[in-house]
Amino acid sequence: MMLFYIAFLLYLSGVIGVLVEGPGEFWLWFLSFGVLMDLTLFLLSYLGSKKLSAVKKVDMLAKVAHFLVFPLAGLAFYFRLKAEISSFSLVVSIILIIWTYSIFKLHKSWRRQVRNE
Numbered sequence: 001m002m003l004f005y006i007a008f009l010l011y012l013s014g015v016i017g018v019l020v021e022g023p024g025e026f027w028l029w030f031l032s033f034g035v036l037m038d039l040t041l042f043l044l045s046y047l048g049s050k051k052l053s054a055v056k057k058v059d060m061l062a063k064v065a066h067f068l069v070f071p072l073a074g075l076a077f078y079f080r081l082k083a084e085i086s087s088f089s090l091v092v093s094i095i096l097i098i099w100t101y102s103i104f105k106l107h108k109s110w111r112r113q114v115r116n117e
Contacts, residue, residue, distance in 0.1 A: 001054060001110045003041055008103050010034035015096050023080055023088055031092070035073045038099075042066065054110040062105035065098050072098070 011034030017027035045052035058066075072095045079088040 001052075001107070004038065004103060004106060007034045007037035007041065008099060010037065011099065012096065015092055018092060019089060023085060028080070031073075031076075035070070039070060054106060054113050057113060058102075058105050058109045062102050062109075066102035066106070069095050069099050069102070 010030050014027045014030030014032075014034060017024075017030065021027065041052060042055065045055035055063075055066075072091055076088055076091040076095065079085075079091060
């Protein structure tokens with residue numbers, strides 16, 4: 001579970017950097033590492049990792065929200081390549097809101113799982 005938090009914090013620091021200083025390469029690395037780490041953890045959870053089993057127990061809306069982050073990240077990087085900075089910042093902020101909801105639900109599911117064991 002801690003790895004999901006680290007991925008989220010990487011992405012969050014990238015978003016803050018993009019909104020404060022602009023979408024420079026340094027902040028794009030944070031965004032990319034956060035999304036790729038989360039994608040890796042998401043795939044590992046569905047391949048049967050016991051440590052990440054809380055992901056399977058989250059409600060369907062949170063799963064869809066979490067999965068929606070990945071195509072939106074592709075859209076954000078497309079806007080960045082086209083140099084549409086305002087669209088890029090908007091999509092990155094939407095991703096942050098969706099991911100925050102998803103990580104909150106994941107945390108609640110994980111806490112329920114820990115209390116039941």
